[in-house]
Amino acid sequence: EAGVVQSPRYKIIEKKQPVAFWCNPISGHNTLYWYRQNLGQGPELLIRYENEEAVDDSQLPKDRFSAERLKGVDSTLKIQPAELGDSAVYLCASSSGGGNTEAFFGQGTRLTVV
Amino acid sequence: SQKIEQNSEALNIQEGKTATLTCNYTNYSPAYLQWYRQDPGRGPVFLLLIRENEKEKRKERLKVTFDTTLKQSLFHITASQPADSATYLCALYTGGGNKLTFGTGTQLKVEL
Numbered sequence: 001e002a003g004v005v006q007s008p009r010y011k012i013i014e015k016k017q018p019v020a021f022w023c024n025p026i027s028g029h030n031t032l033y034w035y036r037q038n039l040g041q042g043p044e045l046l047i048r049y050e051n052e053e054a055v056d057d058s059q060l061p062k063d064r065f066s067a068e069r070l071k072g073v074d075s076t077l078k079i080q081p082a083e084l085g086d087s088a089v090y091l092c093a094s095s096s097g098g099g100n101t102e103a104f105f106g107q108g109t110r111l112t113v114v
Numbered sequence: 115s116q117k118i119e120q121n122s123e124a125l126n127i128q129e130g131k132t133a134t135l136t137c138n139y140t141n142y143s144p145a146y147l148q149w150y151r152q153d154p155g156r157g158p159v160f161l162l163l164i165r166e167n168e169k170e171k172r173k174e175r176l177k178v179t180f181d182t183t184l185k186q187s188l189f190h191i192t193a194s195q196p197a198d199s200a201t202y203l204c205a206l207y208t209g210g211g212n213k214l215t216f217g218t219g220t221q222l223k224v225e226l
Contacts, residue, residue: 040219042203044216045213048213099212102163103148103160103205103214107157108157
């Protein structure tokens with residue numbers, strides 16, 4: 001079975017341009033996370049979905065970031081407009097839910113804003 | 115404020131020795147604590163989970179301890195190998211739900 005799939009793997013854009021990341025979680029996983037990871041740091045939670053509902057988006061910079069999870073499966077994270085400080089790796093993860101279950105991560109999208 | 119802290123400095127050890135990594139947290143009461151491994155250019159991969167009422171958990175060469183009084187977890191790799199070189203992240207399930215919060219990570223280098 002395929003793991004968590006993210007695309008694109010790499011993206012270079014100019015500042016003020018929009019960008020979108022896509023995530024396909026493991027089939028049957030109700031919980032989906034988007035994290036941002038800066039170099040040398042741990043992943044920082046941006047938003048968490050339970051099915052199609054965003055249950056924790058307190059860390060999402062809502063002035064420029066948006067996310068959706070249609071039909072409780074695939075998810076898209078968008079930044080508009082991008083800023084230089086948004087350069088990071090964006091990771092998507094999914095789990096079947098509950099503290100005693102592991103999270104499965106995709107390979108991430110490395111975003112460079114120039 | 116809530117913090118999950120791991121040694122920011124890289125840990126260098128010789129092959130065959132035991133590596134010990136530390137995870138300290140403040141202002142959390144996690145029901146579960148997890149450890150992940152992350153290789154360069156890859157997403158984190160789950161290694162072990164320990165519950166708040168467990169003191170120790172083992173899996174092959176890995177051992178995790180969890181002291182809720184000290185608010186600390188220790189992660190041990192025995193008989194370390196160069197292939198164990200990676201960044202190791204601890205993560206807490208908090209808030210009574212499925213919120214998974216990560217520490218800063220510690221880079222381990224195992225030398226021949």
